[in-house]
Amino acid sequence: MMNYKQKLLLPACAAFLLYGCNSEDNSTNADKTVEDSKPVQGTQTEVDPQAQAEVKDTAGKTLGTVNFSAEENSVLIEAALEGLEPGYHGFHIHENAACEADAKEGPFTTAGGHFNPTDEKHSHHAGDMLPLFAKEDGTAKYTATLDNMTVEQLKQEELSVIVHANPDNFANIPDHYETDGEKGPNEDTLKTGDAGDRQACGIVVSTDK
Ligand SMILES: [Cu+2]
Structure with a gap:
């Protein structure tokens, strides 16, 4: 260790x-x-990460790398990215190893939904990560330790990292908000955290030789 x-x-x-x-x-x-x-x-x-993802924008420009390292019963996630809009961005592991900027449904939609092997609601998905914060100059440095995923999953499950356009609300919609008579977070919010468009994507690969 x-x-x-x-x-x-x-x-x-x-x-x-x-x-x-x-x-x-x-x-x-x-x-x-x-x-x-x-x-x-x-x-x-x-x-010495066990897995990593090179994150590219919709024009194919590399914005930086996300590294995943095993810690005791958790995963250390470190990223250094640039070229982002200043502010918070939803930041998730998605369920497919696909980063197609020209996907029919919209950029990087073929990455699928959040990595969610245990069928949880949003903010409890295995692929839910702390948001990414980009400074005024568009750079973001990120360090987080999470135990909702494992390095083995990241290496084996063919996943991707997505940077979204908007902040992630983690489905934290109090009951005094209603959509079409439905209190609190609606179905879409419980899937996505309303993080919006997918601005950058990187396929998670094992660093094993
Ligand atoms: Cu996402």
Whole structure:
């Protein structure tokens, strides 16, 4: 298992992988990120995720990578993305390994619904994750630890990661809201969290050689 210091360094290294190792992107901002995230005492801890997803937008541009690492009884999820609209974005694991920007029903719709092997309502789906927050400059750094999914599922179930246009309401619609006489969250909200269009997608792949 990872020691304490390695855990601390992981987010910095995720950013390093995105900005530092990709020699095509050498903007001032990227340089600053590398400078800020220098490992202490010259140690070079490598991120060692068991699964990852390269997230691309509807134009096929890579926005960054989402890494999944096993922790004790949970999954550490780390992402460094750019090119997003500032603000909160719904962020989920979806049930199909398909990221078709030109899908008939709309971009990335072939990724299907949220990964939900136990047939739960939204906010209890295995694929429900904390929202992604993009800063004014469109970058997002993300670290979360969840136990509603496992690394084995992420490696084996042929899944994808979706970044939505809107925030996820986690179906938290109090009963004083009604739609067509129905109090609280309606069926659609219980499926999707009303997170809206699918703006970016990445197929989850195992990093096993
Ligand atoms: Cu989603």
